[in-house]
Amino acid sequence: MGSGDRPAIRGKRLRKLAGMTASVLGRYAKSQIKGFFLSDEAAARERRLAHLQSGGRIAQTLGELKGAVMKVGQMVSIASDILPTELADALRSLQRAAPPMPYEVIAEQIEAELGAPPERLFREFSREPFASASIGQVHRAVADDGREVVCKVQYPGVDDAVDSDLRHLKLALRASVLAKISRQALNATFEELRSRLHEELDYCVEADAVRLFGNFHRDRHPFIVIPEVVGERSSQRVLTLTYEGGDALEQLDAMGYSQKERDELGVALCHFVGSEVFEFGAIHCDPHPGNFAFRRDGTVVVYDYGCNKTLPRDIVEGICELLWAGLREDYGCIEEALVRLGVRNTAGAPVESAYYKSWRDLFISAILEPTMVDFGKSFGLRQEIIKRIPGAMRRMDSFQPAKHLIFLDRMLAGHYVNLRALGARVPVRSILEGYLQRFDPTTLRATATR
Numbered sequence: 001m002g003s004g005d006r007p008a009i010r011g012k013r014l015r016k017l018a019g020m021t022a023s024v025l026g027r028y029a030k031s032q033i034k035g036f037f038l039s040d041e042a043a044a045r046e047r048r049l050a051h052l053q054s055g056g057r058i059a060q061t062l063g064e065l066k067g068a069v070m071k072v073g074q075m076v077s078i079a080s081d082i083l084p085t086e087l088a089d090a091l092r093s094l095q096r097a098a099p100p101m102p103y104e105v106i107a108e109q110i111e112a113e114l115g116a117p118p119e120r121l122f123r124e125f126s127r128e129p130f131a132s133a134s135i136g137q138v139h140r141a142v143a144d145d146g147r148e149v150v151c152k153v154q155y156p157g158v159d160d161a162v163d164s165d166l167r168h169l170k171l172a173l174r175a176s177v178l179a180k181i182s183r184q185a186l187n188a189t190f191e192e193l194r195s196r197l198h199e200e201l202d203y204c205v206e207a208d209a210v211r212l213f214g215n216f217h218r219d220r221h222p223f224i225v226i227p228e229v230v231g232e233r234s235s236q237r238v239l240t241l242t243y244e245g246g247d248a249l250e251q252l253d254a255m256g257y258s259q260k261e262r263d264e265l266g267v268a269l270c271h272f273v274g275s276e277v278f279e280f281g282a283i284h285c286d287p288h289p290g291n292f293a294f295r296r297d298g299t300v301v302v303y304d305y306g307c308n309k310t311l312p313r314d315i316v317e318g319i320c321e322l323l324w325a326g327l328r329e330d331y332g333c334i335e336e337a338l339v340r341l342g343v344r345n346t347a348g349a350p351v352e353s354a355y356y357k358s359w360r361d362l363f364i365s366a367i368l369e370p371t372m373v374d375f376g377k378s379f380g381l382r383q384e385i386i387k388r389i390p391g392a393m394r395r396m397d398s399f400q401p402a403k404h405l406i407f408l409d410r411m412l413a414g415h416y417v418n419l420r421a422l423g424a425r426v427p428v429r430s431i432l433e434g435y436l437q438r439f440d441p442t443t444l445r446a447t448a449t450r
Helices: 010-035 040-065 067-076 085-095 103-114 158-176 183-200 203-220 259-280 313-328 331-341 353-367 381-393 403-422 428-436 441-448
Strands: 136-142 148-154 238-242 282-284 292-294 300-302 308-310
Touching: 103 148, 103 238, 158 183, 183 203, 183 308, 183 403, 203 238, 203 259, 203 282, 259 282, 259 300, 259 313, 259 403, 259 428, 282 403, 308 403, 313 331, 313 353, 313 403, 313 428, 313 441, 331 353, 353 381
Parallel strands: none
Antiparallel strands: 136 148, 148 238, 282 308, 292 300
């Protein structure tokens, strides 16, 4: 941000991003040239240093600029399978809460969108933000009819810079992951990010999603609470919702939540995920713990439906086929399902069953145990995956990122972390098999070969 009061103006924003990109490209070019004259060990140290310095520069620039590019940096930071560790660690600093905008900027945006200042539109409107993030911030308020509400306001100018921001970030990341992901796969990944971001920056789209997901969960899952849209106080860049309170994930220890209460919340969270994937075919894609609140009665409150993803029927069936095959140790079917999902690159080298088995056994032992999974225990699924990444990188010609799974992966990885923090004990396998019973494995294989 230029003065610290407003998002950087377009010209200054472009200069900052261009400077960042030039710096990263120059650093990697220098590292490659030096590598020709160094031993393998010294060249590896030089590459790690370049990753570390580039990650710091990218994270600093994105944090200063806020907006969609910071949002993408937050998303990319969880992609440890395609990012060097040093770069991913630097980008994780973007996950912290963004500093808020001054009230005057927010009030101007509300008046520009709704035709009047917040003091005239609401009975009460808090000048202090309730929460702040990369593309906007939330204020508590009281509507004219006395309802408690929250007003989500987008920062001015954020939506104008999306495409140019993404071009610069993609170029910088392309330099840093050159050996790990093809240009085609990176382009497809960023096109998927671009599509979701354009939707997230249109609060009318989010309002429709809140209504749609709310209707889905309301009758089926009384343990999932989604706020309601206050349409007369909403627009493309302002979204007002009814206030639904709950306890933040990081507060549960201090508030003395019992193990029984945690277990009930964990089951609710698993049904939330499972029902959206297997029944609704559309998912809430932002598992940041700040988007969820918890109640002692087993209720989970879900906020922020700005980032959603519709899963094509064929993709849902492919996921089910993969899971059935994994549970039954049918490695030929695993291969077919990965091809169907777009993960397996058939132009690459063949993959032996033993490789699939090693990954299958890891997930079965970690989160698909026959009885109860205790997420409070320190089983290091993530650490084990990280340890396997070097070996997986050597097989990159056999696999590729699948654009329809990018946000599903984000959702699942995030909720794994949330369940760990919750310390819940959950019968994950029985819940999963309950949803899979709707999909006959024989029929799935037949439809996949049509």
